[in-house]
Amino acid sequence: MPPEPSAINLVPSGVAQRHKVIPITRQSHNGQDVLVVAMADPSNVMAIDDVQNVCRLKVQPVLAAAYQVDEAIKKS
Numbered sequence: 001m002p003p004e005p006s007a008i009n010l011v012p013s014g015v016a017q018r019h020k021v022i023p024i025t026r027q028s029h030n031g032q033d034v035l036v037v038a039m040a041d042p043s044n045v046m047a048i049d050d051v052q053n054v055c056r057l058k059v060q061p062v063l064a065a066a067y068q069v070d071e072a073i074k075k076s
Contacts, residue, residue, distance in 0.1 A: 001024055001025075003022055003025070003072060004023075004024065004025050007025050008022070008023050010023055010055040011023045011035075011037070013076065015054050018050075019044065019046075019051065020039060020047075020066065021051055021069065022039075022069050022076070023036070023055075024036045024062070035051070035055055035060070037062070038061075039061050039064060040064060042061035042062065044061075048061055
């Protein structure tokens with residue numbers, strides 16, 4: 001799934017690179033905005049917390065291969 005440009009802009013590139021995350025899309029779940037992020041380690045609670053603090057949205061992690069995340073970060 002290609003990342004949406006509006007989602008990518010929610011997370012600074014330094015944060016994305018540091019935590020190896022790539023924002024995919026912004027969705028609404030039960031009236032709450034959620035940022036879906038692809039990451040190689042979706043159990044990395046520290047990374048999720050950091051992204052949530054930066055973008056001020058609830059983060060829903062999804063699993064992605066590390067090389068795919070790295071390639072997406074380079075393209076953004």
